Amino acid sequence: MKKKYLIIIILAVVAIIVALFFLLRKPKIYMEKKFKPTIEVVNGTNFDIDTTVLTIADKILNLDTVKIHIYYGTVTLEDDDGIIVNTFAQKNPFPHSYTIFIGKNVNKAQINRILSHEMVHVKQYETGQLIPLEDKKVKYKGKAIDLQQLEYKRRPFEIDAFNEQMKVHSMLNRIVYE
Numbered sequence: 001m002k003k004k005y006l007i008i009i010i011l012a013v014v015a016i017i018v019a020l021f022f023l024l025r026k027p028k029i030y031m032e033k034k035f036k037p038t039i040e041v042v043n044g045t046n047f048d049i050d051t052t053v054l055t056i057a058d059k060i061l062n063l064d065t066v067k068i069h070i071y072y073g074t075v076t077l078e079d080d081d082g083i084i085v086n087t088f089a090q091k092n093p094f095p096h097s098y099t100i101f102i103g104k105n106v107n108k109a110q111i112n113r114i115l116s117h118e119m120v121h122v123k124q125y126e127t128g129q130l131i132p133l134e135d136k137k138v139k140y141k142g143k144a145i146d147l148q149q150l151e152y153k154r155r156p157f158e159i160d161a162f163n164e165q166m167k168v169h170s171m172l173n174r175i176v177y178e
């Protein structure tokens, strides 16, 4: 008789644990949508990209305390391109604040790739790897680079950004569109 009660108690405990596991488990989508409140996105474009930028900043690049503005760029920007502006040199009056301009004719297929790339630059700035200097110069990983002397594709922070952007982009696809 005692053995029977013991089995019932054990079964009840197991049932309670299983029930608690399912009750307390947060749905995946709920966890993904929770972002650090210190990460802000100001989206001035027609694209629905707030969650995309938050996901890249918070979940993929693990940034904290950044404000990202995204707007359409001027005529100087290629149609399918993006550019990041953080050009206050050392005296940035708005630390952790960045503006990404995208080309006016950027389409849905291009936007995530562009954002992945520009957000890698945000990470480079935020970690202090990339430091803007006066006179179109920057410092990258301790080395001063004159931007007027080195073409775009050969700049080491661009080479790194292009490599990193692919990883960011594929992680983004996994997290947001899975």
Ligand SMILES: [Zn+2]
Pocket (backbone or CB within 6 Å): 117, 121, 158, 161
């Ligand atoms: Zn770049």
